[in-house]
Amino acid sequence: MRLDWLCRACVLALAFCAVPAWAAFDLPELMTLLAKQKSGEARFTEQRFVHGLEGPLDASGTLSFDAPDKLVRRTLSPRIETMAVEGNTLTLSRGGRTRTLALDSMPELLGLVEAMRGTLTGDGATLQRYFRSTVSGSAAKWTLDLVPMDSRLAAQVRSMRISGRASDVLGLEMEFVGGDRSVMNITPGNAAPSSAPGRTTP
């Protein structure tokens, strides 16, 4: 076993010889990287591909995040609506009405929110509670693949892919059961700190 592991490490080291320091880039490291950022604002554009509709659905708006648990998605186009999560409370404002819900009373919703929050806060333990996760790439360009474990969420969401650069999350793709997809591109706003993406070798 040990030999096998060693072999694999060698192969990986060879494969990433251009950037040998990132050979072992894994979830804990990604999480450490992400945890550095305590808050942030960003703009997003989203395209959703739904079977049966003629053409994709476009949306855009802003995202903001405040560690440890506050997340706001504000859609500005095609119509204004806000989804805000803080702690265990989800507040939806759309069509002039505000609704408040307890997140943990809806496990499938909780899973999705935790995927976002866990990624943004670098909380690997939470992510692994709800998803099977796979990290690939390097600190300079990483992707985190999440497959839901909860059967209820798995009945709706097939997989999620979060991608980014250093401590910035730049993309979120979701694939739903039934074949619909959504792709979100995120552009960090001015609020994001301009820390160098590079890392010193361990």
Add this chain to the structure above:
Amino acid sequence: MPQQQAGGPPGWRRRAVVLLAWLLVLLCGAVVIARTQIGADLSAFLPKSPDVRQRVLIEQLQSGVASRTLMLGIEGGSTEQRAAVSRAVAKDMRESKLFDLVQNGDVGDWSEAGAWVLQHRYQLSPGVVPGQFTAEGLRDAINETLSMLGTPAGNVIKPFLDRDPTGETQRIAMELVPASAPRSEDGVWMSRAAPRALMIATTRAAGSDLDAQAVAIARVHAAYEAATRGMGATAPKLLLSGPPVFSVMSRDKIKTEAIHLAVVGGIVMGGLLLLAFASPRALVIAFLPVATGVVIGTASVSLVFGSVHGLTLGFGSTLIGETVDYAIYYLIQARGAAVAGTGWQRWRDLNWPTVRLGLLTSVCGFAALVFSGFPGLAQLGVFSIAGLVAAALATRYVLPVLAPDGATGMGMRRYMAQMAGALVRGLPRLRWPLAALGVAALALVLWQGGHLWRADLGAMSPVPKAAQQLDEMLRNDIGASDGGVLVVAYGDDEQAALRNTEAAAARLDALVEQGELVGYETVTRVLPSVAVQTARIASLPNAETLRANLAEATKGMPLPASRLGPFLADIEAARKLPPVERAELAGGPLGSILNTLMYQRPGGGWGTLVVLHPGAKFDQGRLEAALAGLPEVQVVDVGRELAGLYQRYLHEAFVQVLLGALAVVVLLGIYLRSWRRLLAVCQPLLFAVVLTLGGMALLQAALGILHLVGLLLIVAVGSNYALFFDQLRTTGRADEDTLASLMLANLTTVVSFGLIAISDIPALSSIGRVVAPGALLALLLSAAFARSVAPAKAARP
């Protein structure tokens, strides 16, 4: 009835008539009792003439959802076990038809309700307003629906896209999701604080129907047993709480405690009487007046009120325990007649007037309770008066027939008499120290003032602390919002009540926007008033207009108008739908919501309940301000109203007790016709009351209404002693046997109330703790303050 007769025992004809009449009365009483319903609901402690809010509260307590809600916890075991038990129990409970609503977080069975909502969406959705179906409105609404596609919710919405592109069904569904709900795990509700699955259920039977509540509770237990069979030692435990559990528990507890007290009290009193008379026959005779009193008292309450409250039985019997005194007086005082069989005549002439006066003072005291505005107290008053009068009459007419010369045996009474003699001789020396003590006690009581009377309604609850804590724990788990503030709307008919509810809901919406509330639940979400439904249907355009608007709205959209034929058809069909009415909804899948949130008021008309989910910024003052000006809408703060009720109850009881005491004094004054004698009789009673209160103050006991009733009892019972000492003083006869009868009577009273004092039921123990020491004090003080009645030493051998 023949009053005067020549010497000798009553003739056989008279005996037969008296005994027959007595037995007949007892039989009638027994028949009435056999047909009597024993109640134990809270309503007996609520006023008969409440204000508007109190009436609303009482309706809620009697039959509202709060009184019918059971909370279940399934604790321990593994998550899977808890979830499995929760599902199995819920399934069984739903099948039993004993419950309106069984919620365990399982959302599997909403398909039927969903189909109904879909069919009636244009009547129910708040989104159906005239602007909604213009080209612009349609565009906006369709965009809103499309924004849900390509999200995890998309697969739920997609099948209805062609029929409901404006998303009315979602809009209704979103409104129906409660703003605060327990955590969900494995598809069922779980506590956030502990490994515990949670359920709530509303019984179909009214909260005041305790038999039906008991059946529902038994069903829950049976369902739990069935669900955990085979799980062995690791099976999760069942925790059950809520008002139905409390009511049934209280009734059972009162019942067993009453029986327990009656048995133990009977044995102890029997032992005392046996010691005193050394005659089983005397023992049986001594109990006859008590038994007569209980039967007649219960029957009278049943005839006057239609039912008997458990508490009335429970401690009414103790209240008239003093009737055993009548028998004791008779059995002892009728002794020693010169001619055999004439003892009863001497007793009738010499002692009966005193007993009669004692009876009248007691009746005066209890009459105060009859006129109280609280059925619970009034029942006690009627019970006591009827019981006392019946017992006194039995003593006066039945005992002479059975024991013309009193009891024959002497038993231990000789020693009792000697002790009584010693006490009567010795106590007057303590007059001044006792008086000083009384003044000190009075000062203490006055100094403590209102603080002394600080017991609250909770102190009267027979529900044990552990059960109250369990209730609070489950309530917190579930996030039950029914403990605090309710909004109730009402009207003369269903539609008026619904319109008023809609008016209140419109104002609550503003509070939701401001974050004061996170949400609320109202019946108008599934049953809008006909006016609102008609307005919604009227805002649906005809087919041609809709087609044109839709074509314009969907221009450039990924959802072509050509797909939306089913939408056009549904709108056209909706325009012809008759309004949804209560009867239709009641039989349907959403009937449980209706039954929970809407009710027929006992006094006529309809009421609806709006359940609030308060937010962090919630303020009751602002809620009341927001709803101000809506006359048929009330904000009811259950805790505050109950506290208010109790204060009113206490205040009223004070007035009643004072009036009762005043009536006693007036009666004594009329009979005694002497200020001096009146003072002599009242003095020991007053001191007994003050000393008892002082003792309670010293022990830092929190006093409540039942202590107050206890004080009245001290006066009622004590007046007998004081009057006897008055009689002894005026007649100059102070034989030790009479003193012994007083002492024995007092002993039985103190013992029976002493037993009550250690009862688990707070209502009973608070009375016992006041009366037991108070009655003893009343006797001792009567002896202490009585002058020149001490028998000469060895007056009788």
